[in-house]
Amino acid sequence: MHNFVTYYLGTGFIGSLISSALPIAFVLGYALVAMYIELKVSAHMQDRLGPMRTGKWHGWAQPLADVMKLLQKEDTIPYAADKVLYVLAPLLVFVGSYAAYAAIPFSPAYIGANINVGIFYIIAVSAIVVLGILMAGWSSDNKWSLLGAMRTAAQLVSYEIPSSLAVLAVIMVVGSLNLNDVCSAQAGWFWNWFIFGKFPFLFITFVIYFIASLAETNRSPFDIPEAESELVAGYHTEYSGMRFAFFYLAEYANMFTVAAIAAVLFFGGWNSPFGTFMSGPVWGAFWLITKGMVLVFVQMWLRWTLPRFRVDQLMYLSWKILTPFALVNLVAVGLWTVLK
Amino acid sequence: MITKNEELRTKNQDIKVNSVARYFSNIGKGFWTVLVGMKVTMRHLFTPAVTVQYPDARMTIPERGRNRLYVNMDDCIGCNQCAMACPVDCIAIETAKSLPTEDLGVTSTGQKKRLWVTQFDIDFAKCCYCGLCVPPCPTECIYMTNVFEFSDYDRKNLIYSFITLTPEEVAQKVKQAQDAEREAAAKKAAAAAAAAAQKATQAAQKPSATPVVQTATVQQGPPAEKKEAEKEDSSEAKPQEGQSSGSSVDLNESKPN
Numbered sequence: 001m002h003n004f005v006t007y008y009l010g011t012g013f014i015g016s017l018i019s020s021a022l023p024i025a026f027v028l029g030y031a032l033v034a035m036y037i038e039l040k041v042s043a044h045m046q047d048r049l050g051p052m053r054t055g056k057w058h059g060w061a062q063p064l065a066d067v068m069k070l071l072q073k074e075d076t077i078p079y080a081a082d083k084v085l086y087v088l089a090p091l092l093v094f095v096g097s098y099a100a101y102a103a104i105p106f107s108p109a110y111i112g113a114n115i116n117v118g119i120f121y122i123i124a125v126s127a128i129v130v131l132g133i134l135m136a137g138w139s140s141d142n143k144w145s146l147l148g149a150m151r152t153a154a155q156l157v158s159y160e161i162p163s164s165l166a167v168l169a170v171i172m173v174v175g176s177l178n179l180n181d182v183c184s185a186q187a188g189w190f191w192n193w194f195i196f197g198k199f200p201f202l203f204i205t206f207v208i209y210f211i212a213s214l215a216e217t218n219r220s221p222f223d224i225p226e227a228e229s230e231l232v233a234g235y236h237t238e239y240s241g242m243r244f245a246f247f248y249l250a251e252y253a254n255m256f257t258v259a260a261i262a263a264v265l266f267f268g269g270w271n272s273p274f275g276t277f278m279s280g281p282v283w284g285a286f287w288l289i290t291k292g293m294v295l296v297f298v299q300m301w302l303r304w305t306l307p308r309f310r311v312d313q314l315m316y317l318s319w320k321i322l323t324p325f326a327l328v329n330l331v332a333v334g335l336w337t338v339l340k
Numbered sequence: 341m342i343t344k345n346e347e348l349r350t351k352n353q354d355i356k357v358n359s360v361a362r363y364f365s366n367i368g369k370g371f372w373t374v375l376v377g378m379k380v381t382m383r384h385l386f387t388p389a390v391t392v393q394y395p396d397a398r399m400t401i402p403e404r405g406r407n408r409l410y411v412n413m414d415d416c417i418g419c420n421q422c423a424m425a426c427p428v429d430c431i432a433i434e435t436a437k438s439l440p441t442e443d444l445g446v447t448s449t450g451q452k453k454r455l456w457v458t459q460f461d462i463d464f465a466k467c468c469y470c471g472l473c474v475p476p477c478p479t480e481c482i483y484m485t486n487v488f489e490f491s492d493y494d495r496k497n498l499i500y501s502f503i504t505l506t507p508e509e510v511a512q513k514v515k516q517a518q519d520a521e522r523e524a525a526a527k528k529a530a531a532a533a534a535a536a537a538q539k540a541t542q543a544a545q546k547p548s549a550t551p552v553v554q555t556a557t558v559q560q561g562p563p564a565e566k567k568e569a570e571k572e573d574s575s576e577a578k579p580q581e582g583q584s585s586g587s588s589v590d591l592n593e594s595k596p597n
Contacts, residue, residue, distance in 0.1 A: 041385065043389070044384070044385050044386075044389065045381045045382075045384050045385050046384070047384055047387055047388075047389055047390050048389050048390065048391050049389045049391045049393070052393065301378060301381060301382070302374075302378070304381055305374070305377040305378050305380070305381040306374065306377060321367060
């Protein structure tokens with residue numbers, strides 16, 4: 001059984017509704033935790049304390065307070081903004097980020113939709129985010145938002161190529177686009193994980209995928225589109241209150257999506273690192289979420305370590321370093337797979 | 341000998357080789373420096389934070405820092421030096437002369453105090469914490485403390501009054517000083533009047549033989565009277581001067597509170 005919800009409730013309206021609402025419950029809870037972790041991790045990496053007073057104990061309620069604040073803000077639309085696009089943009093961005101959760105195998109007993117083109121679907125649907133961001137930048141009627149949006153579009157589109165090539169390398173090894181199959185192919189102890197496979201090519205693949213996915217989620221050091229100190233806030237400068245909250249939520253959702261994909265492709269997905277010990281449907285969800293959170297932490301770690309890339313450096317990295325390496329790597333992995 | 345062509349060819353080849361080598365060395369360096377940076381950040385993740393969580397914890401303030409002033413009224417002799425030195429005129433001092441019979445005590449430097457200090461207000465909203473009032477004090481009774489947390493919601497509450505007399509005592513001292521002045525002035529006026537009267541009677545009793553002399557004396561009368569009148573005037577002027585020096589005028593005008 002691939003989806004315990006539809007197994008027990010059928011694939012009718014109720015079953016599908018609950019099955020598709022489970023990831024959003026997870027995303028909302030995860031977003032609060034991730035916001036708190038980001039605040040605290042960034043603070044301690046900078047030898048300071050972060051929030052300490054909201055909620056009395058080390059500021060645990062800070063993300064809740066932020067959400068409450070955003071909910072209460074005035075809903076402003078710039079006078080000359082293109083209203084339809086302005087309203088649609090955050091929705092598109094969030095939908096693009098959230099739709100990817102349909103194909104992430106949270107556990108052997110829960111995957112939103114067990115489609116045979118899982119990873120292909122995820123890559124394709126994540127591209128809707130680019131459309132949403134361009135709409136946001138254009139409809140804001142703000143030069144700098146537009147600049148930010150153009151840069152984002154260039155960045156996202158450029159980094160899709162090494163990202164897809166890296167994913168393709170792993171898929172070649174597995175032989176199937178279905179993410180459940182990818183997980184099953186890494187069953188056993190942790191040395192079966194793909195990150196140690198076909199050494200060192202799949203390790204290089206992981207590095208390429210991780211860097212490219214950082215750029216996909218607009219995280220530092222690739223946060224030129226957001227560039228807090230350069231473009232005010234890039235494409236979401238003119239957004240306030242709940243609309244901004246959608247962008248913010250979409251960013252955190254994207255972070256976890258990308259981390260979960262990396263965990264599935266390279267770190268064994270819902271498999272336990274100890275073979276059959278601590279494995280099962282519930283343990284599977286635990287392992288996937290834990291591996292995802294570790295990679296999210298690494299993303300935050302990088303954010304507070306590295307300075308921002310310049311736009312031309314960013315493009316150079318994608319087209320002249322990551323893409324050639326990904327291509328060579330693909331050939332190497334393909335040869336290895338075929339000749340074995 | 342290297343010809344120009346050879347030189348250029350080797351240079352071009354150098355550049356070609358160098359750019360490929362540079363490409364890979366850049367990638368390697370980039371990767372390595374990222375890892376070094378990550379190690380630094382990870383190390384800092386576990387170093388204790390340097391934040392001092394005010395107001396639960398406070399940093400130690402040096403004692404000699406220039407913060408709120410304090411005046412030890414036991415040592416204040418009312419000399420007004422600190423008020424005169426203040427660049428923003430935030431110190432308001434008024435004094436009243438003490439009677440000769442009263443004993444105000446002695447300052448810590450051995451000086452006998454002669455003035456009741458009836459007003460000593462420092463407006464800390466105006467004070468610029470420059471410390472210029474501290475050196476001129478002859479008894480070192482005004483000095484800066486390390487107190488800096490005295491914000492208030494009302495500006496009026498920032499006018500600190502340092503006198504140790506109660507309002508009734510203040511009124512009493514001021515009144516007794518004024519009374520003493522008036523008495524002194526009255527005494528002086530009376531003394532001057534008596535002296536003038538004596539002089540007048542002496543002049544009138546002076547004998548003169550000839551009528552010429554008499555006329556002369558009579559003629560001298562008005563001038564003599566004028567002189568006496570002048571003397572009287574001058575003797576009357578003195579009490580006024582005495583008054584102006586008797587009541588201690590605070591040379592910086594008292595600011596409305």
